[in-house]
Amino acid sequence: MPVYLDAAGADFKTQFTALLGAKREDSPDVDATVAAIIADVRARGDAAVLELTARFDRLDLTPETMRFSTAEIDALIGEVSAHEREALQIAADRIRAYHERQIPEDASWTDEAGATLGWRWTPVGAAGLYVPGGLASYPSSVLMNAIPAKVAGVERLAITVPTPDGQANPLVLLAARLAGVDEIYRIGGAQAIAALAYGTQSVAPVDKITGPGNAYVAAAKRRVFGRVGIDMIAGPSEILVIADRDNNPDWIALDMLSQAEHDESAQSILITDDPAMAKAVEAAIDRYLHTLERREIAGASWRDFGAIITVPDMDRAAELANCIAPEHLELCVADAEMLADKIKHAGAIFMGAWTPEAIGDYVGGPNHVLPTARSARFSSGLSVLDFLKRTTMARMTPAALRAIGPAAETLATSESLEAHGLSVTARLNHLNEH
Amino acid sequence: MPVYLDAAGADFKTQFTALLGAKREDSPDVDATVAAIIADVRARGDAAVLELTARFDRLDLTPETMRFSTAEIDALIGEVSAHEREALQIAADRIRAYHERQIPEDASWTDEAGATLGWRWTPVGAAGLYVPGGLASYPSSVLMNAIPAKVAGVERLAITVPTPDGQANPLVLLAARLAGVDEIYRIGGAQAIAALAYGTQSVAPVDKITGPGNAYVAAAKRRVFGRVGIDMIAGPSEILVIADRDNNPDWIALDMLSQAEHDESAQSILITDDPAMAKAVEAAIDRYLHTLERREIAGASWRDFGAIITVPDMDRAAELANCIAPEHLELCVADAEMLADKIKHAGAIFMGAWTPEAIGDYVGGPNHVLPTARSARFSSGLSVLDFLKRTTMARMTPAALRAIGPAAETLATSESLEAHGLSVTARLNHLNEH
Structure with missing residues (x-):
């Protein structure tokens, strides 16, 4: 009822x-376990990841087999029916078309003081996408995470997807192919997040990690936040x-x-x-x-x-x-x-x-990664902006510095930051002397 | 050297x-202390905040005096020299002009399938800005945090600023006035963050908290993240x-x-x-x-x-x-x-x-709240976007559903999400029958 x-x-x-x-949601407290896993991967790299994969996924890998080869991906994708392939292609095309409209514009203008101001957007260099294994291994989520990253211009996009007992989901691999993913690793859990954040001998580190996961994955994402960027920690759907x-x-x-x-x-x-x-x-x-x-x-x-x-x-x-x-x-x-x-x-x-x-x-077309648990009060769904960052730009001329520099000197003095003020004063003095 | x-x-x-x-940075581990403070404020509201303020700031307040009155603000602002007032006004005007250009556009379009898609930006309802007391109480930071919020259209903007021994910084109050801040509370530390996130009898809760602070404030922001949005946790400047x-x-x-x-x-x-x-x-x-x-x-x-x-x-x-x-x-x-x-x-x-x-x-003009500790690899400085969120919009027509619904049915079946598929099938059946 x-x-x-x-x-x-x-x-x-x-x-x-x-x-x-x-x-x-009753999240189990797995933080201590996750901290130990991350420390282990930082210390021992591949060796730790391979041991943890053998233990949790019952799968023996080597540094060479950790990553899917192109031939392996081709073979698995070959199992997908034409019907499903077509549906996934329609989804990918529509998601891409929607997200291409989200690309923001750079700006630059010169104001009346003569200062040229603006900003520039640039993509994150490398991103990692966590894809759950088993029941919650959704190809649609691969599209929804990977396409915005590629539309943003992320050069290197890696996926980690655990394959318990070696079972891989061909549709996930096809979705990754359609989205333009560059690397796919058959690892999962907190060890995959640690490998993406800190890198190992076989997995180069990334700058941003997105994608859903269980309590271990969520705790690991929280822990590596700051070292890398993360998306939201998703709660149950509503x-x-x-x-x-x-x-x-x-x-x-x-x-x-x-x-x-x-x-x-x-x-x-x-x-x-x-x-x-x-x-x-x-x-x-x-x-x-x-x-x-x-x-x-x-x-x-x-x-x-x-x-x-x-x-x-x-x-x-x-x-x-x-x-x-x-x-x-x-x-x-x-x-x-x-x-x-x-x-x-x-x-x-x-x-x-x-x-x-x-x-x-x-x-x-719109993204299905959306804010849960009332967080739509202050946050948005996943978008191209999550894979971009903005650099602000400013250029003063001598005239612009004359116009607005004195206000900066005053405020620096008010805040007792002498060198701040002097850096402006030294330039203004030069102008007055020449 | x-x-x-x-x-x-x-x-x-x-x-x-x-x-x-x-x-x-060698952050002291204050997490347990902060957790206790937050729990206390959640449980006892004003009473806890007032006790903690008496203990840490040596200041006895009541629920009535916790917030600065307009008359108190007027009196303190009256102490600011004309020279400083003018400098702060120049700063406020230039910061506002820059940030007004950041307001993003809504979008809506109809694609060839007949689906109308788009998004809409809306401001966070209420935001809280933490301002440190003492040496690091910078009026420029008040402008840099508060102006983007007001430019975004945030209706209610509250500041918390501790006033140890009752000492307030008139320039901080003037900056708040120039930026259009609605409420100023003389409280600080983790108790202020808890009050903003959960609300007390005298402080209504907010949806987003920004602003710099010491290790206690940073730990408290991390802890309330999810309940409210937060900005980045800033490290030392570079x-x-x-x-x-x-x-x-x-x-x-x-x-x-x-x-x-x-x-x-x-x-x-x-x-x-x-x-x-x-x-x-x-x-x-x-x-x-x-x-x-x-x-x-x-x-x-x-x-x-x-x-x-x-x-x-x-x-x-x-x-x-x-x-x-x-x-x-x-x-x-x-x-x-x-x-x-x-x-x-x-x-x-x-x-x-x-x-x-x-x-x-x-x-x-650009914001001075910027990503530290190499996080410019994946994040941006504070902007109007931090106080806005995007709602995606979609409207199907019967024709659009006919065009793209079958792909959704296929993918729902692939993902073993039967009700997802049936919600499309029921509508398509209706179209076929009528």
Whole structure:
């Protein structure tokens, strides 16, 4: 039974606060283990990575076989059906087209003081992408992480993907090929993150690491942050659907279940101004939960974290959505544009009933790596900008320094930073003397 | 004695690697203390903050006096000289003008499949800015943090600034006023970060926290990250000057000392193709170190972390600069533009001998909050983007879903995510039936 809330009810504020505050993830404390693994890889390099791979993935590698050869990749890709190959190509093309529009512009201008100012964007030199093995080894995630990096102009893009018992996912390799990935290593866990961050004899270090992973991978990313850049630490997936009376409850139910089936900690919330729609969606979800392949996972998510909220009107729905700051937001309402204008905090918005969230997971074009756990209040989904950095530029002329230098001298004196002031004064004195 | 390296020397690679790897910061491990403070503030709110302020800042406050009143701010600002007021206004105006150009554009387009795609930028709702008390209480940092937030459109901007023994810095309050800060609290340390992140009875929580601080503040920011967004954790300041023979060694010396005087852990490096210039700059630094007010700090920095590197040519200088990825880079060379084109990794570039780094600290316009400790390889200085987040948008039409939906169905099946596929199938079936 999901939570059923009435936004007009007396207890609503308390109940809604409890819903927002529900702790959905119980991360095991693996920090000490991870610290030891990272120290081991830093100290012993390849030898440590190979030992840990033998232990955790039951796979004996050598420095030479740690990396997939081109022939191995070709052979595995050959196993992919034409049907799947075509679907992955469509996804890659659409994701690339969307992300190419994100490339930001450099700027340079000269202001009235005569100072030339601006900035320049440059790509990260090398990036590493962690891809989970086993069940959560998603080719779509490879596309979503690797394509923005390549669009940004990252010269060297390495993937680490564990292959427990030697099992590799041909679709992951194909996605890497389509995205232009340069190196693929069959290693995983904290040892892969350590190898990417610090380098080993066989794995050159990278500057930025992105991609999802289990608790060990997440803890390792936190630990190497600063040495390299990292993306966000993703929590369990979430969807909020706002629906009016004119909807097919089956569609809404499936959209909500497509989050719930990811993870027992996923959260699906429906907000509607129509109590009949609330009931109809709930009934449809119950029905699908009898037949869905992943009904155990989806059922647990819906039971423990699902919620249906009825509201008096759509303005109230927008208010609540802004409190929730959902990762995914579907607006299944007559005027989705008008409602979207009232949304301040959401990772991605899916407009209208013809835009199921699953389209965004694969082929819509926008990135599916999005801020979870209310972090859309302050952060964005993965983009080309995550693989670029900005260098600011300034050039003074003698005239510009005359115009604005004295203010810098004054402030340096106020802050008791004498050399700061003198570096300006020395130049101004020269101008006055010549 | 700073390190003296010759890029053409036999041992250069080893020596340069040692220079890059030098550990300049010895952060005390205050994590347990900080965890306890945060837990206390979460549990007891104002009461905990007030007790900690009494203990650490020797200042007895009440919930009512925790925040500066408008009258108190007016009175303190009245103490600022007209001269300083004007300098701060020039700085604020120039910083605002630069950052207004950073506001990114929203986008929306319809592709050939009929899908309407795009994104929208929205500001963080509330931001908190930590300002250190005492010696490092810099009004320029208030401008550099607060103005980008206000340019981004942040509605509520709060400052926390400790006032040990009740001592407040009038220039900090004036900078806050000029930047449009909404609330100023006289609290500091980990308790201030906890109050901003979790809220108390008197301090409403914020969504993003930026600003420099000591080891306690840095540890607290790391701990609340995820609950709120944070900016980078800044390390000690750095400058790299690349200079050719046509320079005034006094100017270069002062530019290098203006980093060294910040902090004993700061680092100043000169790269030159002219051994005579290397000697002349070293001599000038030695001379200034006899008279500079902060000669103890600057002297320790120069002695322990300073370096002079001679190179055969400027291409080699650019290569080394890209390895160093300096926070500040001065190009005091005949053709600064040509050299700048070869720089891939730097926080800020100062072009030509008329652009001392100190100009960028105060009045240039670009932000002075920049990536340290080689993190310019993967990150950028503070900007308007740090106070904005992007929501991606997608709208399918029936025709668009017909065009790209089947690829999504295929990939959902490949990834064993049945509900994902069914959410598309249900809609496509409806289209086929009607």
